[in-house]
Amino acid sequence: MTPRADARDNRGQLVRAAREVFAAEGSxxxxxxxxxxxxxxxxxxxxxxxxxxxxxxxxxxxxVETLRAEGEALLAHEDPEAALFAWLGLFLDHVRDKRDLALSITDDPGSDREALFAHWHGVMTDTATALATRAGLTDEVEALDLLVLATGIALSGAEKPRTERLLRVIRRGSTGGRAGAGQARTG
Incomplete structure (x- = not known):
């Protein structure tokens, strides 16, 4: 049974409000x-x-849905490699800024936390894979490798200029040093 329109509106308002309150005050x-x-x-x-x-x-x-949608939009970008690394910059920001929110989701007895995290991980991996495939990375690099590296950068606590530089290093290494690698901004 589909929820009534006012119930859907209330739910959406609550989620938007929670997003703002949690961003300002913590989860x-x-x-x-x-x-x-x-x-x-x-x-x-x-x-x-x-x-x-x-x-x-x-x-x-x-x-997660916002990040997935941003990745989907970037699939139409004229420069597939720039699109991939722009999205990885967004992913890195997501990990850095939303980690506490994710970790605050408790694992109550009988909860679906593990299934939720598996689903969200799949969404991120699928998005990265679509962008990486379109970018034609070297055979030695998988999308999951890029996610792991970006997560490591996010968790390092490095300032924005360093995180951008580190993403450029990953870009050069994962593209086989092709011309133009590292010239476009990463998010």
């Missing part, structure tokens, strides 16, 4: 602040999201 921000920010009562919040982890998972799922 442990009070849920009543999320409801207030959305202009919706606490009872409605808990009807849609009975547990904090449900709301956290909904917010993180939206973040």
């Amino acid at each position: 442990d921000a009070p849920l009543d602040r999320v409801a207030k920010h959305a202009g919706i009562g606490n009872a409605t919040l808990y009807r849609h999201f009975p547990r904090r982890r449900d709301l956290l998972a909904a917010v993180y799922a939206e973040e």
Whole structure:
């Protein structure tokens, strides 16, 4: 059964509000602040999201969907290699900025946390694979290799200029030093 339009609207408002509140205050921000920010009562919040982890998972799922959609849009970019590394820059920012949100999704008994993370990992890998395939990387480099390297850069705590430089190093190494590698900006 499809939820009523007002219920879908309320859910969407709550997720958007939570995204903003969690970004500003962290994932442990009070849920009543999320409801207030959305202009919706606490009872409605808990009807849609009975547990904090449900709301956290909904917010993180939206973040993953945004990243996937950005990758899909980049598939039409005229320079496939630049598109791949622009998306890897977005992925790196996602890992750096959304890691705490993802880690705050608790693993309650009987929860679907493992399945959710497997799904989200698959979405990221599929997006990277589509972009990498289009870019025609060397045979020695897999999309998952690029995700692991970008994750390492994100978790290093390096400032933006260094992360951009490190992505350029990966680009040169993964493209076999082709002409033009590293010239385009990475996000």
